[in-house]
Amino acid sequence: MKLYPMKIVPETEENPWGGDRIYREFGIGNFDEPRGKALLVSTHAKVENGEFAGLTVNQLASRFGEELLGRDKKTFPYTLKLVDSHARRTPRQRHSLRMAGMFEHYDVMLMLHAEPGSGIYAGLRDKLDREEFIRRAGDRDLYRSMHFYPARRGELFLLPGGLLHAQGGGVMSLVLSVGVDEKKNEDDLKAEDLWEVLDPTIRGIKYAGKTQVDGDAEVWKTEFGTGLTWWEVRLNGERIEQNHEKISVLFVVDGLGEVTLDGETLPLRRGDTILVPAQAEEIALSGEMIYCYFA
Numbered sequence: 001m002k003l004y005p006m007k008i009v010p011e012t013e014e015n016p017w018g019g020d021r022i023y024r025e026f027g028i029g030n031f032d033e034p035r036g037k038a039l040l041v042s043t044h045a046k047v048e049n050g051e052f053a054g055l056t057v058n059q060l061a062s063r064f065g066e067e068l069l070g071r072d073k074k075t076f077p078y079t080l081k082l083v084d085s086h087a088r089r090t091p092r093q094r095h096s097l098r099m100a101g102m103f104e105h106y107d108v109m110l111m112l113h114a115e116p117g118s119g120i121y122a123g124l125r126d127k128l129d130r131e132e133f134i135r136r137a138g139d140r141d142l143y144r145s146m147h148f149y150p151a152r153r154g155e156l157f158l159l160p161g162g163l164l165h166a167q168g169g170g171v172m173s174l175v176l177s178v179g180v181d182e183k184k185n186e187d188d189l190k191a192e193d194l195w196e197v198l199d200p201t202i203r204g205i206k207y208a209g210k211t212q213v214d215g216d217a218e219v220w221k222t223e224f225g226t227g228l229t230w231w232e233v234r235l236n237g238e239r240i241e242q243n244h245e246k247i248s249v250l251f252v253v254d255g256l257g258e259v260t261l262d263g264e265t266l267p268l269r270r271g272d273t274i275l276v277p278a279q280a281e282e283i284a285l286s287g288e289m290i291y292c293y294f295a
Contacts, residue, residue, distance in 0.1 A: 003067060003277035005259050005266050007048040008057075010273065013037040019086035021113060021172045026082065026271030038082040040273040041249055043075070047275075049266065057275065070246045070278035072227075078249060078294075079177040080273065082112075085167045105161035105179040108230060110292065112253070114151040115170030121146040122157075122165040124200045133198075137191035142166075158224055162199030174251065176294060178228060231293045238286045241276075241293055248276040248295035257287020 012022070012029040018036015023029045028038045039045065043058040052060060057076050060068055069076065109120070126145035128136070136142040143166055149157070151171055159165050167173060217239045220232040233239065235257065241248070250259070250273070257268045261276070261283050268274070268289065276283055285291075 001051060002262075003060075003064060003279055004050055004264050005261050005280075005283065006050065006052060006060075006275045006277075007266065008041045008273045008275055009046045009048045010271075011039045011045070013039065017085050017169070019084040019172070021084045022082050025112075025172075028082070028271055036084055036086070040080040040082065040251060041275060042079040064277070067279045068247060068277045073247065076247070077179055080249060080251065081175050081177075082172065083167055083175055084113075084172040085169050106177075106224075106226065107157075107159040107165075108176040108178070108224070108228070108294075109157040109159060109167075110174040110232070111151045111153050111155045111157075111171065112174055113170075113172040114153050114155075117150075118168045118170035119151040120149045120157060120165060120167055120171070122149055122159060123147045123163055123202060124198075127200075130195050133195050134191040137194065156222060156230070160202055163202045164194065164198055164200075174253075174292065176230075176249075178226070229295060232290070233285075233293065234290050235285060236288050238284065240282050240284055242282050243276060243278065243280050244295060245278050245281075246295040247278045248293060250274040250276065250291055250293045253290040253292060255287060255289030257285060257289040257291075260284040260286075 010028050012035040015036035020035075022035060022038050026038070029035045041057065043056065043061070045057050047053050047055050047057075047060070061076050121143045124145055125147045128145060133142070136145060142164075146164065146166070148168075151157075151168070161179075217237070218234040222230045224230070231241075232253075235255075241250075252268050252270050252272045252274075254270050256270075259266050259268055259274060259276075261280050266274070268285075268287065268291075270289075
C-alpha cells in the first residue's frame with residue numbers, strides 16, 4: 001500500500017480558560033462548548049481519509065517507518081494544536097534535554113489572534129526559591145514573577161525546553177511542540193513537578209520570519225537552527241513544496257485549495273491539517289489560501 005497526503009481528525013479539549021474562537025474561525029468543536037484547545041496532530045491522532053482512515057499516526061509510523069518519518073526520525077516528533085485563551089493559562093514548561101547547544105524539546109508559537117495588551121508570559125523575572133515558587137503557583141500568582149512579551153497577530157515565538165511559559169488571555173495561537181509526545185491535560189502538572197524541570201536561566205526568544213516573493217505566493221520562511229524549517233505561505237495560484245525526505249505537516253489557516261501527490265488530489269479548507277509522508281519528494285498546492293508548512 002502506498003502512502004498519500006493524510007487529513008487528520010482534530011480532537012478538542014475543554015479548559016476553564018478556553019474561548020470559542022477555535023469553533024468560530026475553524027469550525028472545530030461545538031459552538032456551545034468553548035474548548036480552549038484543539039489537538040490537530042500527534043502520535044495519537046487518527047487519519048480521516050483514504051485506506052488508512054481510522055489508524056493513528058503512531059500505528060502508521062510502526063507500519064511504514066522510514067517511508068513515513070524519514071531517515072533521521074524513529075518516532076513521529078510533532079504535536080500541533082490550536083490554543084484559544086479567554087483567560088490566562090496556568091504557567092508550564094517543557095522538559096529540557098540539551099545537546100551541543102541545541103534544543104531537543106521546544107515549542108514554536110504563531111499568534112493567530114491577539115487582542116490589544118495581550119501577550120505571552122515566558123521565563124522567571126524574579127529570583128524565587130522552591131517554597132516561594134510553589135506558593136505563588138498555588139495562588140495562581142506566578143505570572144507576576146515572569147517576563148511579559150506583548151503579542152501581535154503574525155508574530156512567531158520560540159519557547160525552548162525548560163522555559164516556564166503561559167499564554168495570556170485574549171490570544172489564540174498555533175503551537176507546534178517538537179520532541180514531545182503530548183497527551184491531554186498537560187496543564188494538570190503540579191507546582192512541585194514544574195520546579196523540578198524548570199531552567200530559570202532561559203528566556204523566550206522572539207523570531208521574525210524572512211519575507212520573500214516566490215512566484216504567485218508570498219512566503220515567510222523561518223529556520224530555527226534546530227533542523228526545523230517553518231513556512232507561512234499566502235497562495236494565490238499554484239506552488240510546489242519540496243519535502244526533502246522529511247515528514248511534513250500542513251495547516252490551512254484560511255481559504256480553500258487542493259493538495260496533489262502522484263495524481264491523487266485532496267481538497268483543503270480552513271482548519272484542515274494534512275500529514276505528508278517523507279517518501280513524497282514534493283507536493284503540488286493550488287488555490288487561494290494561507291497555510292503553515294513545516295518539516
